[in-house]
Amino acid sequence: MNAAIASLKNENAVEVEHLYVTRDGHPVLEDVTFQIRVGETAVLVGSNGSGKTTLLRSLLGLLSHDSGTISLFSKSVSKARTEIGYVPQGVPFDKNFPVTAAEVVGMNLWNAGLQDEERRARVIWALEEVGARSIAKRQVGELSGGQIQRVLIARAIARRPRLLIFDEPATGIDAQGEEEFYDLLRRLKAEQELTILMVSHDIDVVYKYATHVICINRKLLCQGAPKDALTPEVFKQMYGDESSFYAHQSHGHGHAH
Amino acid sequence: MDMLIEFLAQPFFQRALIAGLVVGVLTASFGVFVVLRKMSFFGEGVAHASLAGIAIGVLAMVNPLPVALVFAVIVSLLILLFERHSRLASDTVIGVLFSISMAIGLVLIGFFQGYQPDLLTFLFGNVLSVTAVDVTITIIVGAALLVAALFLYPQLVFSTFDRDAAHLSGVGTFLIDAFLHVLLAVVIVLSVKLVGIVLVSALLVIPAATSVLVSKTFLSTVFWAVVFSVGSVLLGLLGSIWLNVASGAMIVLVAGVWFLLIFFGRRIWLSVGARKRRIARQASTS
Numbered sequence: 001m002n003a004a005i006a007s008l009k010n011e012n013a014v015e016v017e018h019l020y021v022t023r024d025g026h027p028v029l030e031d032v033t034f035q036i037r038v039g040e041t042a043v044l045v046g047s048n049g050s051g052k053t054t055l056l057r058s059l060l061g062l063l064s065h066d067s068g069t070i071s072l073f074s075k076s077v078s079k080a081r082t083e084i085g086y087v088p089q090g091v092p093f094d095k096n097f098p099v100t101a102a103e104v105v106g107m108n109l110w111n112a113g114l115q116d117e118e119r120r121a122r123v124i125w126a127l128e129e130v131g132a133r134s135i136a137k138r139q140v141g142e143l144s145g146g147q148i149q150r151v152l153i154a155r156a157i158a159r160r161p162r163l164l165i166f167d168e169p170a171t172g173i174d175a176q177g178e179e180e181f182y183d184l185l186r187r188l189k190a191e192q193e194l195t196i197l198m199v200s201h202d203i204d205v206v207y208k209y210a211t212h213v214i215c216i217n218r219k220l221l222c223q224g225a226p227k228d229a230l231t232p233e234v235f236k237q238m239y240g241d242e243s244s245f246y247a248h249q250s251h252g253h254g255h256a257h
Numbered sequence: 258m259d260m261l262i263e264f265l266a267q268p269f270f271q272r273a274l275i276a277g278l279v280v281g282v283l284t285a286s287f288g289v290f291v292v293l294r295k296m297s298f299f300g301e302g303v304a305h306a307s308l309a310g311i312a313i314g315v316l317a318m319v320n321p322l323p324v325a326l327v328f329a330v331i332v333s334l335l336i337l338l339f340e341r342h343s344r345l346a347s348d349t350v351i352g353v354l355f356s357i358s359m360a361i362g363l364v365l366i367g368f369f370q371g372y373q374p375d376l377l378t379f380l381f382g383n384v385l386s387v388t389a390v391d392v393t394i395t396i397i398v399g400a401a402l403l404v405a406a407l408f409l410y411p412q413l414v415f416s417t418f419d420r421d422a423a424h425l426s427g428v429g430t431f432l433i434d435a436f437l438h439v440l441l442a443v444v445i446v447l448s449v450k451l452v453g454i455v456l457v458s459a460l461l462v463i464p465a466a467t468s469v470l471v472s473k474t475f476l477s478t479v480f481w482a483v484v485f486s487v488g489s490v491l492l493g494l495l496g497s498i499w500l501n502v503a504s505g506a507m508i509v510l511v512a513g514v515w516f517l518l519i520f521f522g523r524r525i526w527l528s529v530g531a532r533k534r535r536i537a538r539q540a541s542t543s
Contacts, residue, residue: 062425086421092421098473
């Protein structure tokens, strides 16, 4: 009863129920069920080959699933598209492509119903939000990994989404860049009331930034607040033989707090 | 100069010029997508596949152009469907389908008796061969394609740049692919009489590739590709009449010279710039 009242109060940004996906006859995801409430910073974590990329692509509507349901803000994925901002991993395009940073951001607004002038203003706003106004006219091929990530975040937030999804956000940026990235994320989240979902193989991200964690290894292994959800048993199921290393890390971290 | 004016007064040259300009604009602006989507082999494949359509047209004693158009569109869509519904890579699918079509074309040609000037025209391109009907078809179809492409321009660019993100924003990426395949098939066939099957894909690739070397934005890439392409068509057509050689070869040769000049010119420019900076650095440190 209490749970029912709580779910009415807290709308779910993401709701996945009994999701099954098979690829070439092999099960990739089995009976995966989880929720992310509006306003959370969630991390979906799993080792390589755990099915997290498949789950991400299913959430984005880029991949069809065999059975189960996915809803975003209580709508089907195709209806909720405009509410999602997606920041892909690394450099998802040909670096020689002749486009400027501003053009990249503007592309995502092709059907946003904006006049030319409004669209230009929105592009500048988005680039300013991520601290990339000064590189607006630079060709994307000339930019560093961190700068490209900023441009891709600007592209995602330009549509004013409610849910921002990142695929392996720490790939291709150095330690300092990573700190700046998470600072930026915290600011954006606060300013624009975003729900954030990061997909990562890196358990550190969970401890540093997540309010909610979902771990998978083909099946759902855990979900909840990181300190409750990540038990040594879960580590073992996630990482197998490597688990002692990770369990140790989590243990140490637990002490630090 | 006199020779130029003399040419311009000739109806056959006027027809070739109009068709050439339309074809130059079409191949360049759509060629940018060919280059950026790494579809050069598609152009080659569909051009060769259109030989079967041309052979059917010649055999049935009708205008081969519309027959080749329909045939090339069918092949281009088959390529898309085979790619989507098999594990085969795009170049493999194109390799298979274009060889089958070309073989059909060659078998059909075997049924003809004697010398076939029409077929030579289609293989290598001929300024003299462009009829008033061809010019009319080229202008009407070409204008329709440009209008359709302008209408779908943001979706074409977005899906070329980042397919997943485009899909997520609501671009129907499969339909856009299908549209681009059909559009390229039509452009290729429209260009065949002037440039010839053997070299037509070069007109899709070379001006766009030249432009990519020097452009920073997408719009400027399209603009310079059109400039290079129209320039090549004009000079190539004049050259082909002047030297009495196949128009296709001359047009592609001019486009190739542009490319090589810009390619090496840019290299030299960049290395001179780097050297100057190095010298300036050394001077400031010593």
